[in-house]
Amino acid sequence: EAGVAQSPRYKIIEKRQSVAFWCNPISGHATLYWYQQILGQGPKLLIQFQNNGVVDDSQLPKDRFSAERLKGVDSTLKIQPAKLEDSAVYLCASSLSGGRGGNTIYFGEGSWLTVV
Amino acid sequence: AQRVTQPEKLLSVFKGAPVELKCNYSYSGSPELFWYVQYSRQRLQLLLRHISRESIKGFTADLNKGETSFHLKKPFAQEEDSAMYYCALSGNNDMRFGAGTRLTVKP
Numbered sequence A: 001e002a003g004v005a006q007s008p009r010y011k012i013i014e015k016r017q018s019v020a021f022w023c024n025p026i027s028g029h030a031t032l033y034w035y036q037q038i039l040g041q042g043p044k045l046l047i048q049f050q051n052n053g054v055v056d057d058s059q060l061p062k063d064r065f066s067a068e069r070l071k072g073v074d075s076t077l078k079i080q081p082a083k084l085e086d087s088a089v090y091l092c093a094s095s096l097s098g099g100r101g102g103n104t105i106y107f108g109e110g111s112w113l114t115v116v
Numbered sequence B: 001a002q003r004v005t006q007p008e009k010l011l012s013v014f015k016g017a018p019v020e021l022k023c024n025y026s027y028s029g030s031p032e033l034f035w036y037v038q039y040s041r042q043r044l045q046l047l048l049r050h051i052s053r054e055s056i057k058g059f060t061a062d063l064n065k066g067e068t069s070f071h072l073k074k075p076f077a078q079e080e081d082s083a084m085y086y087c088a089l090s091g092n093n094d095m096r097f098g099a100g101t102r103l104t105v106k107p
Helices: none
Strands: A006-009 A010-013 A019-024 A031-037 A044-050 A053-056 A065-068 A075-079 A086-094 A111-115 B003-004 B010-014 B020-021 B024-026 B032-039 B045-049 B072-074 B084-088 B103-106
Touching: A006 A086, A006 B003, A019 A111, A031 A075, A031 B045, A044 A065, A065 B020, A075 A086, A075 B024, B003 B084, B020 B103
Parallel strands: A010 A111, B010 B103
Antiparallel strands: A006 A019, A019 A075, A031 A044, A031 A086, A044 A053, A065 A075, A086 A111, B003 B024, B020 B072, B032 B045, B032 B084, B084 B103
C-alpha cells in the first residue's frame, strides 16, 4: 500500500515570497490533515478535511495560509506571504474517517520549509 | 479546551531499565488517546491506542481518567527504542499532539 506522498521535500524561500505544498493521501482515505511542526514542538493541526469539506481550520492563520482539497483527494497548502516564523516541517496525514474510533492516522515524510 | 502535556522533553535510561514517558491531558468529553513514535529519519507512526489495550514492542499505556493521564511504559528498555514519542488526543474527530519526549536508551 502506497503511503502519504508529499512534495517538495525541502524548500528555501525568502520572507514575503510564496510557497505551495502538495499532498496525495492514501487511496480511499476520506480525512486529510495538514500539521505544522516547528523545531522542538509537537505537530500542530492547521486544517482538517473530510472529503473536500473543511472540518477544522481554527488554527490556520488565514491571513497568509490557505488550503484546498477540490476533488476530495489531493490537497495543496499555500503560504503567501511567508514570514520567518513559518519555518517548520509541514506534515500531511490521512485516515479512513477522522481520528476517533481507533482510525489510524498515517503521516507523510513532511515538507521542510526554511524562510530566510 | 483540548490539551496534551508531556512534561519531559528529554528522557535518558540505560538498556534494560524500566522507562515511563508521561502524558497528561485535558478534555471535557470522552477522549481517545494515542502514542505516536518517530524513529530517526522515519515518518511519524502510530505506536498504540488506548482503546485497543494492546502491547506493542513491549510498550503499554493505561488511560487513567481520574488522573487524566496516559503514561507510556516499558519494563526493559532497548537501544532501538530511542526515538521521539508523542502523546495525542482525539476529541472532536481531530487529533492534537503533545510537544514530545525524546527517549535515549544508552548501552
